[in-house]
Amino acid sequence: MSLLRLEPSRELDAKVAEVMGWKITSRDWPQGPELECGCLEAALSLAKEDIHPWHTQRGPVYYVENGEPGGEFPNPVPLFSEDAGSAFQEPWEWLKRKYRLGFCLETCNEHYQIVFHEPPILDDREESDEDDWQSSAALAICAAVLKAGQEVPCN
Secondary structure, three states: OOHHHOOOOHHHHHHHHHHOOOOEEEEEEEEEEOOOOOOEEEOOOOOHHHOOOOOOEEEEEEEEEOOOOOOEEEEEOOOOOOOHHHHOOHHHHHHHHHOOOEEEEEEEOOEEEEEEEOOOOOOOOOOOOHHHHHHHHHHHHHHHHHHHHHOOOOO
16 A cells, blocks of 8 residues: 555555554444434444444444443444544544654645654644545545554654
């Protein structure tokens, strides 16, 4: 996977999650937007009764504790590569913990890229085109996580 040619995909989302230490248990699990909130939800199991009509997509899942002794449930990997809101949660926080030096998003040819520097500076950008900003920022964060996982300095 070339970091210069990243495209939003569920496979990219799974790779970012793995670099951050998440254990992906399946890359092809039934999931889809839950009807009431629109949140991405995974089927509880592959049993027919656990796959709901809105589970029309397939994608990666990982398991999280649900508070019950020995109980776990599949959780869909967030859409890190296409939703800046998701990318600014776990991946952004992971980058901040990994690199104690500062970094920020900067524009380059109308796209965002991660730039590392000292001291930390985070600035707000005007959002001219919400879709372009979302996609570009999300992919920049995903690329930075993948590079960090390879221990290759970001340029």
